[in-house]
Each structure stands twice: as structure tokens, then as C-alpha cells.
Amino acid sequence: xxxxxxxRATARRLPIYYRYLTALKNNKKERVxxxxxxxAVQVDSATIRRDFSYFGELGKRGYGYDVExxxxxxxxxxxxxxxxxxxxxxxxxxxxxxxxxxxxxxANLRIGAAFDSKPEYANTVMSGIPIYPSEExxxxxxxxxxxxxxxxxxxxxxxxxxxxxxxxxxxGIMNFTPVRLSVPEGVQVQxxxxxxxxxxxxxxxxxxxxxD
Amino acid sequence: xxxxxxxRATARRLPIYYRYLTALKNNKKERVxxxxxxxAVQVDSATIRRDFSYFGELGKRGYGYDVExxxxxxxxxxxxxxxxxxxxxxxxxxxxxxxxxxxxxxANLRIGAAFDSKPEYANTVMSGIPIYPSEExxxxxxxxxxxxxxxxxxxxxxxxxxxxxxxxxxxGIMNFTPVRLSVPEGVQVQxxxxxxxxxxxxxxxxxxxxxD
Numbered sequence: 001x002x003x004x005x006x007x008r009a010t011a012r013r014l015p016i017y018y019r020y021l022t023a024l025k026n027n028k029k030e031r032v033x034x035x036x037x038x039x040a041v042q043v044d045s046a047t048i049r050r051d052f053s054y055f056g057e058l059g060k061r062g063y064g065y066d067v068e069x070x071x072x073x074x075x076x077x078x079x080x081x082x083x084x085x086x087x088x089x090x091x092x093x094x095x096x097x098x099x100x101x102x103x104x105x106x107a108n109l110r111i112g113a114a115f116d117s118k119p120e121y122a123n124t125v126m127s128g129i130p131i132y133p134s135e136e137x138x139x140x141x142x143x144x145x146x147x148x149x150x151x152x153x154x155x156x157x158x159x160x161x162x163x164x165x166x167x168x169x170x171x172g173i174m175n176f177t178p179v180r181l182s183v184p185e186g187v188q189v190q191x192x193x194x195x196x197x198x199x200x201x202x203x204x205x206x207x208x209x210x211x212d
Numbered sequence: 213x214x215x216x217x218x219x220r221a222t223a224r225r226l227p228i229y230y231r232y233l234t235a236l237k238n239n240k241k242e243r244v245x246x247x248x249x250x251x252a253v254q255v256d257s258a259t260i261r262r263d264f265s266y267f268g269e270l271g272k273r274g275y276g277y278d279v280e281x282x283x284x285x286x287x288x289x290x291x292x293x294x295x296x297x298x299x300x301x302x303x304x305x306x307x308x309x310x311x312x313x314x315x316x317x318x319a320n321l322r323i324g325a326a327f328d329s330k331p332e333y334a335n336t337v338m339s340g341i342p343i344y345p346s347e348e349x350x351x352x353x354x355x356x357x358x359x360x361x362x363x364x365x366x367x368x369x370x371x372x373x374x375x376x377x378x379x380x381x382x383x384g385i386m387n388f389t390p391v392r393l394s395v396p397e398g399v400q401v402q403x404x405x406x407x408x409x410x411x412x413x414x415x416x417x418x419x420x421x422x423x424d
Contacts, residue, residue: 008420015412019405023392026367040392078411086410093316097309103407104305109414148414155238172417174410180235180252188420190413192404193231195315198298198386199290200227201402202321202360205384208220208400 010051016041017051018074024067033064085112087146087170089161090153091121091131094176094194098150099127111150113140138168148172155179218289222263228253229263230286236279245276297324299358299382301373302365303333303343306388306406310362311339323362325352350380360384367391 006014020040024032034052038045052065055073059065088095088111095114103109114131116122122133132140140146149170153161158179165173172188175181178196181189218226232252236244246264250257264277267285271277300307300323307326315321326343328334334345344352352358361382365373370391377385384400387393390408393401 005419011416011419014415015405015408018408019390019403020392022367022390026391027371078408078415084414086414094313097313098406100312101306101309101406103410106407106411109407109410148410148417150410155234159239172413174413178231178234179238180232188413188416190409191231192406192409193227194310194313194404195318195321196227196230196290197402197404198315198321198360198362199318201384201386201400202296202298203226203290204223204400205360207217207223 006054010054021067021071025071030067031064032067083108085146086148088114088150091116095152099129112144137164141168150174152176218266222266233279233283237283242279243276244279295320297358298360300326300362303328307364311341324356349376353380362386364388
């Protein structure tokens with residue numbers, strides 16, 4: 001692994017490359033050309049070659065890039081070397097579903113603490129994860145040294161909870177609410193709205209599936 | 213609503229606009245200027261004005277756009293007028309989590325049928341949804357007139373199941389596997405990899421949270 005840090009713009013393309021290389025591996029392909037990669041991930045070849053030089057992969061003329069060693073590199077930087085605990089706030093239908101899912105594909109990721117304001121959930125354990133009353137948010141995040149949170153509260157509480165998370169030292173939020181969160185510089189938000197994703201898919205099929 | 217169909221490129225930006233307008237509504241804002249929208253959604257003002265003309269919204273000089281009527285428009289096209297049933301294939305930890313979640317934010321979306329190859333799940337009901345043995349896929353999709361599927365199988369089966377779904381008439385797939393699916397023209401795929409999203413968030417925080 002290169003000792004210089006990967007440029008931010010390159011790092012943003014990591015998941016795109018990672019996904020395609022994983023698909024290649026699943027289909028038992030051992031190598032890939034920068035042309036094929038370029039078409040698949042919609043990034044021009046020159047950028048790919050530059051990105052990959054940061055990954056320690058120069059490619060071989062006539063051979064292309066080695067899928068297995070690229071994947072090893074990605075896994076080493078995306079996969080956590082040690083256990084990373086995240087918090088989940090809002091144990092509603094989606095929150096409890098994620099507690100059950102618990103990112104099992106990666107053994108070094110787990111939800112370590114959940115929070116909810118419902119009294120019947122306070123100090124219970126669901127899917128092996130403790131649910132704390134929302135008043136204990138700051139205390140538990142500090143004690144457990146958690147700085148990443150999954151937000152699955154109702155939209156109307158999203159910003160207020162976010163403010164508390166930021167004050168408590170959280171640096172990253174995986175936002176499943178439809179609300180666009182306001183956070184200071186230095187706090188990263190990743191937005192996922194599953195219902196909207198499905199609605200959009202249905203809308204596209206209804207209106208555009210007869211086109212190419 | 214305009215009777216002409218919205219251009220495809222405009223339609224692709226719908227979820228981006230929808231999300232931001234929802235956030236504005238949640239924060240009780242009644243209007244928004246094209247400048248603010250442009251910065252928020254990272255789309256230039258001219259494109260926004262053109263897109264919005266298709267939404268029947270011409271804006272008012274000095275006032276901007278009306279949040280409520282824009283949202284009403286989006287909801288009318290994204291929200292389904294009648295119940296849409298989708299299928300879910302692969303009742304593992306994520307699949308069963310999604311059965312429990314069942315897209316409750318939209319009363320006209322539901323998972324109508326699930327499929328799994330585990331004998332202990334065949335012909336049982338989980339979270340109110342029937343789980344059929346995988347052999348019944350084609351039959352149930354046809355009988356229930358389902359043409360959208362959520363894919364939550366193991367990666368190594370993703371393409372093979374996709375081929376069966378496509379043959380059975382499915383036009384849209386919400387893909388939660390890490391595999392990049394190969395589908396014919398006319399079939400739409402939406403990719404979501406929750407573990408990769410979280411890994412990337414963690415990676416960014418570890419490496420970039422001290423930058424702006």
C-alpha cells in the first residue's frame with residue numbers, strides 16, 4: 001500500500017471500482033483492461049490509470065490489471081483492521097430491521113449501541129444490541145468511543161438528533177431519513193432513502209421501460 | 213401536471229429535488245430560489261429552471277418556487293396511485309430485515325411475495341408476507357403480476373436469479389448484492405450496498421475528517 005494518502009477525489013471513486021471488481025471476481029475473471037473498466041464505471045481511462053497508480057497498481061501492457069490484487073488492496077483499506085462499533089438512533093421499523101441485519105458481510109463492523117425514546121425499549125436488548133434511552137446518548141457515545149451513527153429516526157426529529165450527535169463528537173452519519181441534514185465541516189453524511197429509491201425505480205419502469 | 217412526458221434526464225434528477233424540497237418542508241420553508249436550489253442540489257440554475265418548467269412550475273421573480281406545490285407534484289408522480297406489489301428474493305438477514313421494514317413510509321408500496329430456497333421457510337409467512345419456495349418464482353410473479361423485485365440473495369446467486377427474474381417479466385430490480393448485474397435493455401437496476409456504504413463512510417472519517 002502506498003504510504004502517501006490517496007487524493008480525496010480518487011478515494012470517492014473507491015466504492016465504484018470495488019463494486020465492479022467484486023463482480024468480476026464473482027464471475028471468475030482474473031484480469032481487466034482499463035478500457036473495460038472505463039466503460040463499466042463511466043470514468044475515463046486516464047483517470048483510471050492515475051487512480052490505480054495510487055493503489056500500487058501500474059497494470060501490464062497487454063495484460064491489464066490483476067483483479068485479485070486490486071481487490072486485496074481495496075479490502076485492506078475499506079475493511080476495518082479492528083472492530084468498529086457504530087451507533088443506531090431510532091428503533092422504528094427500519095431501525096430494528098438494521099439491528100437485525102447488522103452489516104454481517106463485514107466481521108469488523110457492528111452496531112454497538114442503539115438509542116430510542118420509547119420507554120418500552122429502554123434498557124432492553126434487541127438482536128443482541130442494547131437499546132439505551134435517548135437521554136443516555138452523549139454518555140454512551142463517549143464511554144464506548146463511538147463516532148459514527150446510523151440515523152433512522154422520524155424525519156421531524158432528524159436535525160435535532162443530528163445536532164446532539166455532532167455535539168457528542170460524531171464524525172459520520174449514515175442518514176436513512178428523507179431530511180437533508182445540516183452539519184458542520186468535518187462531519188460526513190451519507191444519505192440513503194430506501195422508500196424513495198423504490199418509488200423512483202417504479203416511476204422509471206412505468207414511464208421509461210419502453211425506451212432503451 | 214404537464215401532459216408531455218418529462219425528459220429522461222430531468223426525471224433522473226427528481227429524487228434529488230424531492231429530497232431537498234422535503235427537507236425544506238420539514239424546516240417549514242415555504243419558498244426557495246433557484247440559486248439556493250442550485251447550490252443545494254449541485255445542478256446549474258438554467259437546468260433547474262428548465263426542469264421545473266416540466267413540473268408546471270415557472271417560479272415567480274422575487275419569490276422563487278413554492279415548496280408545497282412542487283412537493284405535491286413530485287408526490288403525485290412518485291407516489292403510486294394504486295397499490296404496487298414488489299417481490300423480494302433471498303430471505304437472509306437483510307432480506308428478512310426488509311420484509312419487516314416493508315417501505316411503510318408509502319402506503320401504496322408493499323412487498324407482496326418473498327422467495328427463498330431454504331426448506332424451513334417455504335410456504336411460511338414472515339412479517340405478514342408469504343415466503344414461497346424458489347421453484348415457484350415464475351408462477352407467483354405471473355399470477356400476482358409483479359414486475360419489480362428486490363434482490364437480497366447471496367452474491368454468488370445474484371446473476372442466476374436475475375436471469376430468472378428477467379425471463380419472468382421483471383422490469384426493475386433493486387439490487388442489494390455487491391454484484392453488478394447483467395440485464396437486457398429495458399430492465400432497470402438500482403444498486404444499494406449497505407455494508408459498502410458504511411465501510412466507505414468509516415474510511416472517509418478515518419482519512420479525511422481533518423480536511424474541510
